[in-house]
Amino acid sequence: MKSRTTCCRNLERWLTPETFRALGEPSRAALLMLLAGTPGARTVGELAMELPIDLSVVSRHLKVLKEVGVVTAERRGKEVRYQLACGDLVHMLRNLADALESCCPTTTKQLEAGR
Amino acid sequence: MKSRTTCCRNLERWLTPETFRALGEPSRAALLMLLAGTPGARTVGELAMELPIDLSVVSRHLKVLKEVGVVTAERRGKEVRYQLACGDLVHMLRNLADALESCCPTTTKQLEAGR
DNA sequence: GTTATATTTGCATTATGGTGCAATCATGCA
DNA sequence: TGCATGATTGCACCATAATGCAAATATAAC
Numbered sequence: 648m649k650s651r652t653t654c655c656r657n658l659e660r661w662l663t664p665e666t667f668r669a670l671g672e673p674s675r676a677a678l679l680m681l682l683a684g685t686p687g688a689r690t691v692g693e694l695a696m697e698l699p700i701d702l703s704v705v706s707r708h709l710k711v712l713k714e715v716g717v718v719t720a721e722r723r724g725k726e727v728r729y730q731l732a733c734g735d736l737v738h739m740l741r742n743l744a745d746a747l748e749s750c751c752p753t754t755t756k757q758l759e760a761g762r
Numbered sequence: 763m764k765s766r767t768t769c770c771r772n773l774e775r776w777l778t779p780e781t782f783r784a785l786g787e788p789s790r791a792a793l794l795m796l797l798a799g800t801p802g803a804r805t806v807g808e809l810a811m812e813l814p815i816d817l818s819v820v821s822r823h824l825k826v827l828k829e830v831g832v833v834t835a836e837r838r839g840k841e842v843r844y845q846l847a848c849g850d851l852v853h854m855l856r857n858l859a860d861a862l863e864s865c866c867p868t869t870t871k872q873l874e875a876g877r
Numbered sequence: 878g879t880t881a882t883a884t885t886t887g888c889a890t891t892a893t894g895g896t897g898c899a900a901t902c903a904t905g906c907a
Numbered sequence: 908t909g910c911a912t913g914a915t916t917g918c919a920c921c922a923t924a925a926t927g928c929a930a931a932t933a934t935a936a937c
Contacts, residue, residue, distance in 0.1 A: 658798055664791045671783030672925080683773055683865040691884060701927050706885055708925090725883045725934050733866030737859045744855040750798040751848030787895080806914060816897050821915055823895090840904050840913045 658750055661743035666715045674700055675708045679731065682718060688728030773865055776858035781830040789815055790823045794846065797833060803843030 669675060681694055691709065695702035709729050712718040717736050718729050784790060796809055806824065810817035824844050827833040832851050833844050 659795060662785070662791050662794060664786050664788045666786075667782045667791075668786030670777070671779050671781075671786040673779045674925080676777055676779045676782070679777065680774060683862060686866075692882095700925090702883090703885075703928080704926055710885085722884095722933085725881095727884065731862075731866060733862055737863050737866075740855045740859040740862075744852045744859070747798060747846075747848055747855070748852050751801075751846060751852075789895080807912095815895090817913090818898080818915070819896055825915085837904085837914095840911095842914060 657742075657746035661739060661746050663715075666717070666739070669711050669715045669717065672708070672711075674698065674704070675712055678705070678708055678712065679717065682729065682731040683733070688721065688730035690726045690728055692726070694729070772857075772861040776854060776861050778830075781832070781854070784826050784830045784832065787823070787826075789813065789819070790827055793820065793823055793827065794832065797844065797846040798848070803836065803845035805841040805843055807841070809844070 670679070677698060678694060681697055682689065691702060691706050694709075695705040698705060709718060709720070713720050713729075717732055719732050721728050721730070785794070792813060793809060796812055797804065806817060806821050809824070810820040813820060824833060824835070828835050828844070831854075832847055834847050836843050836845070
């Protein structure tokens with residue numbers, strides 16, 4: 648039998664509150680939807696036009712999303728184009744799912760027996 | 763070529779801000795770690811003993827986690843035993859990963875070409 | 878250089894929600 | 908019934924962060 652701490656070593660690696668907090672804000676989730684819905688990168692102004700919030704707020708939200716690695720930013724002249732870091736996000740989600748699955752008993756019977 | 767709204771129909775189904783907000787709070791993430799680290803269900807008091815926050819706060823956090831479906835609660839006499847809804851959570855994460863992947867072009871070349 | 882456009886940042890305000898304590902509710906037991 | 912234990916809820920307080928506006932910064936064009 649493994650101890651609690653060793654069992655879920657990978658879990659704390661992927662269950663990062665900062666990332667989920669970033670995804671948990673409605674305006675930021677809407678931004679991610681916009682970024683996922685169109686290929687390529689979009690400017691702050693383009694994104695702000697599609698949301699009922701100020702452009703400066705959009706800029707700040709994108710900064711938060713960039714800090715946790717779910718979007719990337721690239722300056723092109725006067726504008727900054729933001730893009731969904733789709734691969735990274737997908738990997739993170741799958742890794743977390745795997746970590747959870749490895750921690751939890753797969754059968755419900757085993758869960759009941761544990762008590 | 764599909765339009766933006768049709769392309770990501772599944773995404774808005776799985777990218778639910780409430781769920782991610784629930785996972786994004788450090789105390790709640792710690793609770794999930796505790797629940798994932800031990801098999802079976804645990805009482806509010808047990809969980810509260812392992813965290814530096816009041817039992818009433820733990821109870822509230824568990825309520826939030828239950829509302830978004832990442833834990834289940836079952837009353838057994840005087841105590842209420844909370845359990846990680848591991849399967850549901852894993853499914854949710856995988857579905858979101860799939861939805862994202864289907865929205866985003868897989869190759870970086872294609873992303874660049876989109877601009 | 879100046880001007881125009883795109884974005885970021887400083888600041889003040891406001892909204893949200895995390896926290897602890899005390900009171901209440903729920904259940905089991907004598 | 909009354910009492911004990913475990914959990915939830917009401918309330919007040921406080922911390923964090925979302926928001927808009929205005930000012931500052933960055934870059935391109937002139």
